[in-house]
Amino acid sequence: MAKPLHDTPMLDQLETGPWPSFVTGLKRLAKDKDMVVDLLGQLETSYETKLGYWKGGTVGVIGYGGGVIPRFTELKDDNNNPLFPACAEFHTIRIIPPPGMHYDTATMRKFCDIWEEHGAGLIALHGQTGDIMMQGCTTEKVQVAFDEFNEMGFDMGGAGPAVRTGMSCVGAARCEMSCFDEARTMRMLVNNVLDDMHRPALPYKFKYKVSGCANDCVNSIQRSDFAVLGTWRDDMKVDQAEVKAYVGEKGRKYVVDNVITRCPTKALSLNDDDTLDVDNKNCVRCMHCLNVMNKALSPGDDKGITILCGGKRTLKIGDLMGTVIVPFMKLETDDDFEALEELATEVIDFFAENALEHERTGEMIERIGLAGFLEGVGLEVDPNMISNPRSNSYIRMDGWDEEAAKWNERKAAD
16 A cells, blocks of 8 residues: 555646546556655646656666666755655666557566566556657666566667667558558568667667558658658559449548548549549559548559658757658568668668767758768669759759650669
8 A cells, every 4th residue: 555645736637627637547556656656746746836857867777778768856855855755766668569569468467567566557558669668667676677578578679869669550460551561671670770779879869660551650751760651653453343332322422522622633533423533643642542432442552662761850950751762662572671671771870970969860861961861871863752843943954854864764774
């Protein structure tokens, strides 16, 4: 039985609304955990003062330089004693999830048992990088807890200026939109850089994310330095019988309003006999029509991946979306996977050598220019990387036809 709860009038208000509250969950844990009782007290203080009271430090396990997020309380009395001593240390251990985040109930129960014994019992599935976040642990217990997770077959993820834990969607295991083997891709990328994940030695963080299609369920375009997205380059597959059934169920007006007119490139048209025509040359794989009419429409057969670099949240120059560096490549044979691994290695090596301290890949590309980055990682410029061709009248265009012919010759030779 834990000690009595602190008065938390502001946190209590978060339990009064119609939605489930994290405060209720913390209070449930606090029945048996002094650490969570004091955590609620410190959090109430933060709500009152609008200030955070955690500072970092150095905490790790044997053989690893990253993977633990140290948190030490800054709320002290005049004698430098913690005001909430049970949560004076509240570290987080990052654990790498399986690709696609597949678990059985026995694994989940084992996680809970270990963390209830050695930590606060608070688990977040998953962090933005994809980690299983084991939150709330003292320095003394970090090594003990990790050893038990490791015995289960799980490894520690990245923290600090290192490769962070990779993340992949559930992919082919459950999704009909999958265009490649997401789980194999994610495991290959992570295994290739485990040393850079466990022993931070990069200018700043580097993230891999893998999505099976352009729905991008793991936010790879916005949140990863190296994003792998599934796509196809032949025609979208259309089951006209299912199209007619969908129109019959929903009505022509609904289909026109919610499918046809929402195509960003006007590549869809509904015929008088309730069949669908697709202008595949103008389809940009936005996935909207496939999501709405998922029985009638599906990806083509010539599937592969698009690779983007440089996505990130706000840091030095604001949010950045990933930039296409490989518009399309097949990913089926062992040679294909080896080529992807080699490119990923080139990108992270170039980042390690050329990025400034505390600079993400996208910011490095903005600073040195896309052409310099492509040259550095051994890729040729491709017209598909350009969203809008330059139309400035002061740009010399003589010679463009010859250069385009050379590019077409190179593509034909490939």
